[in-house]
Amino acid sequence: MDLQTQMKQIVANAAINEVKNDMILGLGSGSTAALMIKSLAHEISSGKLKNIRGVATSFQSEVLALELNIPLIDLASVSQIDLAIDGADEVDPGFQLIKGGGACHVREKLVASKADQLLIVVDQTKLVQNLNHSFPLPVEVLPNAWKQVQEVISEMNASSSLRMAKKKAGPVVTDQGNLILDVLFNSGIENPKNIEMIINNIPGVLENGLFVDLVDKVLVGKVENNIPVVYSPSKVV
Numbered sequence: 001m002d003l004q005t006q007m008k009q010i011v012a013n014a015a016i017n018e019v020k021n022d023m024i025l026g027l028g029s030g031s032t033a034a035l036m037i038k039s040l041a042h043e044i045s046s047g048k049l050k051n052i053r054g055v056a057t058s059f060q061s062e063v064l065a066l067e068l069n070i071p072l073i074d075l076a077s078v079s080q081i082d083l084a085i086d087g088a089d090e091v092d093p094g095f096q097l098i099k100g101g102g103a104c105h106v107r108e109k110l111v112a113s114k115a116d117q118l119l120i121v122v123d124q125t126k127l128v129q130n131l132n133h134s135f136p137l138p139v140e141v142l143p144n145a146w147k148q149v150q151e152v153i154s155e156m157n158a159s160s161s162l163r164m165a166k167k168k169a170g171p172v173v174t175d176q177g178n179l180i181l182d183v184l185f186n187s188g189i190e191n192p193k194n195i196e197m198i199i200n201n202i203p204g205v206l207e208n209g210l211f212v213d214l215v216d217k218v219l220v221g222k223v224e225n226n227i228p229v230v231y232s233p234s235k236v237v
């Protein structure tokens with residue numbers, strides 16, 4: 001297992017310690033969240049965790065949970081989620097995030113917003129001082145609006161590109177049937193709250209990957225002297 005996967009695995013395992021019997025759990029998306037879902041399935045099948053129900057944040061997490069026999073309930077049928085556990089692409093010292101590397105941020109944000117607690121699991125490569133200096137902000141747009149949204153974004157001191165699929169000709173199509181623009185601001189994102197609102201106000205935009213003031217706790221996996229360890233940084237306010 002490479003070093004980054006070791007960091008992801010240890011943090012995924014650590015996240016399961018926060019899960020208690022009878023919880024409704026938000027199941028995040030991406031490779032770290034997938035490892036967490038596998039650890040969760042192990043605890044359920046061994047009888048250590050009982051009466052857990054999951055709410056999927058993507059087609060990926062839904063398929064994985066079904067394969068691993070984790071009971072699922074629909075987002076629309078729950079009024080409240082006890083704990084959501086998800087990965088992130090960038091985490092700043094104030095626990096503001098960029099998510100959407102897997103194009104799942106619409107449902108991830110819906111689940112996070114309904115959760116009493118949002119726990120983020122990342123390896124240390126995801127910690128940044130300032131958002132969007134290297135990782136572009138994913139913006140989900142209606143298919144026939146992508147060019148129009150791109151033009152508006154280009155007037156905001158930012159550049160964007162339509163995300164292209166790897167094993168399909170043409171663009172990435174999201175779980176909702178939309179497209180993704182990956183946006184890089186020329187000087188990064190200094191005020192995530194403002195940028196989140198401004199981008200979501202552009203006609204044709206469904207949601208962007210800024211998660212502002214949603215996170216309760218972050219677990220970070222790192223490797224020290226060749227040994228993977230987990231720590232929980234304090235939020236800088």
Ligand code: 5RP
Pocket residue numbers: 028029030031032033086087088089098099100101102103104105108
């Ligand atoms: C998907 C996400 C993921 O949580 C994020 O991209 C991190 O993924 P990984 O754990 O594979 O690095 O936001 O939309």
